[in-house]
Amino acid sequence: MSIKSQIKPKILYSCYYSRSREGEHFIPEHVFSYQISGEMIVTDNQNTFHSKPGDFRFSRRNHLAKFTKIPPAGGEFKTISLFLDQEILREISKEHNLKADKKADTNAMFSLAPNPLYQSFMESLISYLEVEEENNETLFNLKIKEAIHLLLKINPELKDILFDFNEPGKIDLEAFMNKNFHFNVQMQRFAYLTGRSLATFKRDFQKVFQQAPGKWLLNKRLQEAYYLISQGNPPSEVYLGVGFEDLSHFSFSFKKKFGIVPSSLNQK
Known part of the structure; x- marks a missing residue:
């Protein structure tokens, strides 16, 4: 409560x-x-x-x-x-x-x-x-x-x-996203924090990663989750840590990508 x-x-x-x-x-x-x-x-x-x-x-x-x-x-x-x-x-x-x-x-x-x-x-x-x-x-x-x-x-x-009223300036997109992919915030936030409009962020992202932001984030988070669970961490703790809000959605996405449910990794 x-x-x-x-x-x-x-x-x-x-x-x-x-x-x-x-x-x-x-x-x-x-x-x-x-x-x-x-x-x-x-x-x-x-x-x-x-x-x-x-x-x-x-x-x-x-x-x-x-x-x-x-x-x-x-x-x-x-x-x-x-x-x-x-x-x-x-x-x-x-x-x-x-x-x-x-x-x-x-x-x-x-x-x-x-x-x-x-x-x-x-x-x-x-x-x-x-x-x-x-x-x-x-x-x-x-x-x-x-x-x-x-x-x-x-x-x-x-x-x-x-009293520093400056807004975030344009920064290295690849380095920022690799550091912060596990934060579950709206795409507009990522764009703002990298000093870009949403449209510019999406365009730059495609150039850097050869993927749309949403697809890249999902794959990156799932790969990180696979590693953490394989190291013995319970899925019930991992899903929040890598940027998912909902355990059932995480489990569904995990199985779709890897062909197994997250908990089965700890049973190998």
């Missing part, structure tokens, strides 16, 4: 009573998060990030990630996430003349050192979130702004991340 309480799209207070391995996520905005209880394991295409109770973390926009949420024994998984949207950041940038001075070279997600100001801010926010009231949009916008100023005060180096 799981519960999510979302206040508009900008502040998310999550509660889970059972382990949850969610599907792939495109992170469209910077996110400032606090782990109240339980643990979060996040994997991007390079690193695995482990968040424990009391941890603060920052997630950069325009990245792909997979999330596993683990509640404590007999308890609840709880987090608060604040989405620092571009509209509010542009408003603060204009009002205070804040701009990125250089391109920040950091991971998609990283820890923020504990700080009493972060702690008191999150505790004050919890009290608002636990009261069921409507029409709090103005209040929560103010809390987002407060969070941004707090981040800048405690971690001034975040300025180069928060």
Whole structure:
């Protein structure tokens, strides 16, 4: 069983009573998060990030990630996430003349050192979130702004991340897709993250891989799944990891390609 309480799209207070391995996520905005209880394991295409109770973390926009949420024994998984949207950041940038001075070279997600100001801010926010009231949009916008100023005060180096409004530039398509094929996101997301329109992405993809994106992705994911299952990993875990949403669809596609059901690989 799981519960999510979302206040508009900008502040998310999550509660889970059972382990949850969610599907792939495109992170469209910077996110400032606090782990109240339980643990979060996040994997991007390079690193695995482990968040424990009391941890603060920052997630950069325009990245792909997979999330596993683990509640404590007999308890609840709880987090608060604040989405620092571009509209509010542009408003603060204009009002205070804040701009990125250089391109920040950091991971998609990283820890923020504990700080009493972060702690008191999150505790004050919890009290608002636990009261069921409507029409709090103005209040929560103010809390987002407060969070941004707090981040800048405690971690001034975040300025180069928060106020970098550039969109992804055109990058090497082959290298990107071979790193990120296991993320189950819409084709438009892949196109955007490689700095292309959807039409240009499809055209470039055909030139590079000699296949349409959908067909290539299916074959790539199935090949990866075959390898992982042959190494002893259960199909019930593999299908999500390689980018399928549904186990039955994965099993059907696997049998169609290889002539056997996935579970039979572990019986050889």
